[in-house]
Amino acid sequence: MDKLTALTMFVAAADQGSFSRAAERLGKTPSAVTKAVAQLEAELGTRLFERTTRRMALTEAGQTYLEGTRQALTQLQLANEEVAELQNELRGRLRLTAPPSFGPAFLQEACCRFLDAHPQVRLEVDLHDPTHDVIEGGYDLAVRDGPTDLPGVIAQPLMENRVVLCASPAYLERQGRKVTLDNLAEHDWLILRNPLLSRRYWWVEMNGRSMRLQQPVPRMASDNYDFLLGCLLAGQGLQFAPTWSVTHYLETGELVEVSIDQWRVLSAFGPWVHALYPQHSRGNRKVKAFLACLRQRLGEREVGVGGGVPDSGAGRGAPEG
Structure with a gap:
């Protein structure tokens, strides 16, 4: 052998x-x-x-x-791919990882577009919560709302993760009343359960000040964001959601952004979603091509930050609540 x-x-x-x-x-x-x-x-x-x-x-x-x-093995694979790429056609395997909710929201479309543009490239996409190390997991690229100050990893902001309060028109019509700070407990709430999120309060910003807001008892709680989003679209209540996941539904009218007395919820993880890749992949043409494709797709959805953002080493982005 x-x-x-x-x-x-x-x-x-x-x-x-x-x-x-x-x-x-x-x-x-x-x-x-x-x-x-x-x-x-x-x-x-x-x-x-x-x-x-x-x-x-x-x-x-x-x-x-x-x-x-x-x-x-990583260096040998990179050398093989760089030699192959001298023929001006991208080829070989590209391994990606991202949280499950990123898949249907935007990553699936970007992957399909990338495959159409580069028929000699094979994609391997692992969708799971960010528990796997980018380098030890052997990934070429990760799209994460997790920590970015990781050794040997370059981080670039992909999109702002502004959190908005949403409801379906059917829910608002059924409730028949405006959402205010005084009647939060009278509404039906869909709330994400996550070890990093408090079950007692939200952090909100009002008039430049941050404060804690008591969290109502949820009508439905789940540890799966996509499950809650489906319930939100079905008119089951109110939910805080990152803009990357609901922009399409806000544009089509399936969801409505709800404002409450000039305050906004603050993300528990930070304001950005990042692309992470090992330092040795800085010059990898497949990584560059995929990031360009992903940024183009996010730009069409008007949630991306463009391709000229410098490398970053800080910041998190994920839905609060």
Whole structure:
């Protein structure tokens, strides 16, 4: 077995925590993965994994070897792609990650447009909450409303994440009364549950001052934003929503922005959504091309900040409430 194949199997086994799951991901047999790791251990003269009948974990030597191997494989992949791209046609794989709600809101359209423009590129898109490290996860690009001060990662603001209060015309007609600070508890509220969000109050800004506002008991609460958005469109209540997720519905009239006495809710995470990518991907043509495609799509929705924004290292953006 060649060294490159063995290293690839080792990294997959470490990432998956299982020889069988690594084999399934790579389209190999478990015995092939076991043989590859054994070959590396024999060459190094040390064990890379501690294996029992119940679990498998990297040894200290295995962790050190994994970090170096991952960097080497990444650099080799970049070199291969850069040589291929000298032929002026983008090709190869581009791995992306983003929170699930970004998919239907804008990322799906950008991905389809990118694939149409670059038929030799394969996209791998993982939609999950931002728990995976961009570099350790092997991603070329992440679209995140999470932290940006990450080692080895470049962050660029993609769009403002202004939060607005929305309701459907059907809900407002059914309620028959204006939303005010005095009658918040009399309305039906759809509220997102998230470990970073308070269940007791919202932070709001009024006349340049920030203050806490008691949160009403929700008519419906969920940890899934897209589920709540569907209920919002169905007329089930009021909801705070980021503009990137509701611009289309506000334009079509399916939703209405509701203002309350000149105050606005402050995002718990910050005002921006960012594109994050490893420093070694700064010159990656596929990353640049995808970001250009994404910025164009966001610009058409009038939520993007354009392509000339400098690298940034701070800021978060996500819906409050």
